[in-house]
Amino acid sequence: AQKITQTQPGMFVQEKEAVTLDCTYDTSDPSYGLFWYKQPSSGEMIFLIYQGSYDQQNATEGRYSLNFQKARKSANLVISASQLGDSAMYFCAMREGTGGFKTIFGAGTRLFVKA
Amino acid sequence: DSGVTQTPKHLITATGQRVTLRCSPRSGDLSVYWYQQSLDQGLQFLIQYYNGEERAKGNILERFSAQQFPDLHSELNLSSLELGDSALYFCASGGLAAGDEQFFGPGTRLTVL
Numbered sequence: 001a002q003k004i005t006q007t008q009p010g011m012f013v014q015e016k017e018a019v020t021l022d023c024t025y026d027t028s029d030p031s032y033g034l035f036w037y038k039q040p041s042s043g044e045m046i047f048l049i050y051q052g053s054y055d056q057q058n059a060t061e062g063r064y065s066l067n068f069q070k071a072r073k074s075a076n077l078v079i080s081a082s083q084l085g086d087s088a089m090y091f092c093a094m095r096e097g098t099g100g101f102k103t104i105f106g107a108g109t110r111l112f113v114k115a
Numbered sequence: 116d117s118g119v120t121q122t123p124k125h126l127i128t129a130t131g132q133r134v135t136l137r138c139s140p141r142s143g144d145l146s147v148y149w150y151q152q153s154l155d156q157g158l159q160f161l162i163q164y165y166n167g168e169e170r171a172k173g174n175i176l177e178r179f180s181a182q183q184f185p186d187l188h189s190e191l192n193l194s195s196l197e198l199g200d201s202a203l204y205f206c207a208s209g210g211l212a213a214g215d216e217q218f219f220g221p222g223t224r225l226t227v228l
Contacts, residue, residue, distance in 0.1 A: 033212075035216070043203065043222055044117075046219075047219075050214060050216060091158060103217065105157060105160075108157065
């Protein structure tokens with residue numbers, strides 16, 4: 001069965017430092033997609049980055065990169081040069097590619113960026 | 116702005132009542148997804164429609180139902196409301212492939228008193 005685990009309920013990082021948010025997943029489907037979303041205090045869900053299960057290289061989008069370790073079933077989000085505006089809730093999500101289209105989300109990690 | 120619209124933004128109602136939440140997907144998107152975000156359950160996938168047909172079902176209660184209309188807008192109907200149904204309900208739209216990004220609407224905040 002699909003499962004997404006985010007083990008860090010809260011994280012602190014100093015402004016301008018890098019931070020890694022952990023995400024592990026479980027699926028028996030060889031085809032799947034992994035996503036990270038940001039939810040600021042205003043409530044909207046903002047797409048950050050995507051990694052496909054067959055992608056050979058780790059995804060990067062600006063200051064965001066995804067450290068994809070397929071054998072370990074982990075898809076950690078790395079935010080470089082943290083900014084105060086990065087303070088938010090971050091969700092890891094997965095969608096299987098065959099046999100169903102439901103997307104499941106992890107419990108989230110609240111990131112606090114300190115000045 | 117994601118291009119996904121949801122109405123109303125806020126809804127306050129009483130237990131036992133029925134409400135309808137509306138979602139208009141981004142132009143060109145055929146898939147609509149509904150999610151419930153509550154403090155104790157996190158973000159839960161409810162149901163997905165693609166071009167008018169139900170494609171996937173998650174943890175949706177029998178008191179809840181949804182449909183997608185020919186113009187692709189979708190409605191989520193919640194009936195016999197309970198206090199525990201208070202939550203933020205998101206609609207998202209996108210494609211069907213595993214790698215397709217889902218664009219989220221601003222959400223409808225439902226409060227059941």
